[in-house]
Amino acid sequence: MRPAKDYHPPMSLGAGLRFCVAAGLAVGLSCVQVRAAGLPARPASACAGTTGPDRLLSLTPEGDLVLSAGGAARLAEIRLPDSGPARPEAEAWLKTLVDRPLLVTTGPERDRWGRLPVRIRIPDPAGGTDAAEALVESGLAMVDPGTGETLCRPELLALEETARERNLGLWADALYKPLDANRIDRLQDRFGTFVLVEGRVKSVGERRQRVYLNFGGHWAEDFTIIIPKRTWKTMTDRGATAASLEGRRIRVRGILEPWQGAAITVVVPEMIERLDNARPSR
Structure with a gap:
């Protein structure tokens, strides 16, 4: 608010x-x-x-x-x-x-x-x-x-x-439970809707305008989080780095986009939550 x-x-x-x-x-x-x-x-x-x-x-x-x-x-x-x-x-x-x-x-x-x-x-x-x-x-x-x-x-x-x-x-409704980042078929069924997605970051790609958190070995087919450089700067100002994200299990929320396999663009850093010590969502 x-x-x-x-x-x-x-x-x-x-x-x-x-x-x-x-x-x-x-x-x-x-x-x-x-x-x-x-x-x-x-x-x-x-x-x-x-x-x-x-x-x-x-x-x-x-x-x-x-x-x-x-x-x-x-x-x-x-x-x-x-x-x-x-x-x-x-x-x-x-x-x-x-x-x-x-x-x-x-x-x-x-x-x-x-x-x-x-x-x-x-x-x-x-x-x-x-x-x-x-x-x-x-x-x-x-x-x-x-x-x-x-x-x-x-x-x-x-x-x-x-x-x-x-x-x-x-949260008792299966429709709103966090989706598995590795189930690209289920993600693609939800394009255009607001969802929560959980998974482990496989790699981080830093480019001039954006940073990409990749959740699979084939970034053109798998799930990706897209972070504009302005948002990435806010995250790095708070201590985040590419190395600190690789291999981490996280939850992200936003509108699912039909980009490559599937993607969510994050402009608010808090929309990415670290879950390493949390229980998997049921």
Whole structure:
């Protein structure tokens, strides 16, 4: 999400939970106990926003929000399941917020569909509930920074990991379980969809404009992660190197592309998670 400059979310949901981020890829960190405050700083402009009271008027058939003051909006840094039993459950949860007083933090600009990225907090005597955190924690949404180049709240990955391990919500559906990077046939069946893919990096190719993480011996036929040089610089600034990635088992998320065998382009470093000491996804 894009929190307001003076808004600091409580750490009760995400603090101390286990999660893996690209910042630790090169220094031997895999799944470790960290707090959000210990992560590399996010660009202030990308995560800044304006916070104020608002109300949810309705939910569109596509799952978008219609706010009284903000108009068309979407919950930032998460996505609802496209189908399956968890989809109507997620929509039903969001509809319980209609006409309730909410504290809404809006992002700096609308997306190409005219939606404001927002973070919603539901006030209550205990300090309030963050809508995105509640949905992810219940397995009713997954982490997705969308078109942004920054994940402002990497602690959401910890909540998602716990929900996935417990097979909650969408994670009980085989459609959303991480795919095997070596099963190129299954990957090709999912072109154009948002997926999680797990596998071991066989080689790393550094070129002038991009870096390629190859998962097979025939890069033109197998799965590849494409990292633009701008994103690669962010990763190397955090300590990642080609040598530190080769041979590592990782998880990546994004839209599957029909490039060579199959590929995912990553512009947000946290979309690559190291899994060396984690249990394989079921």
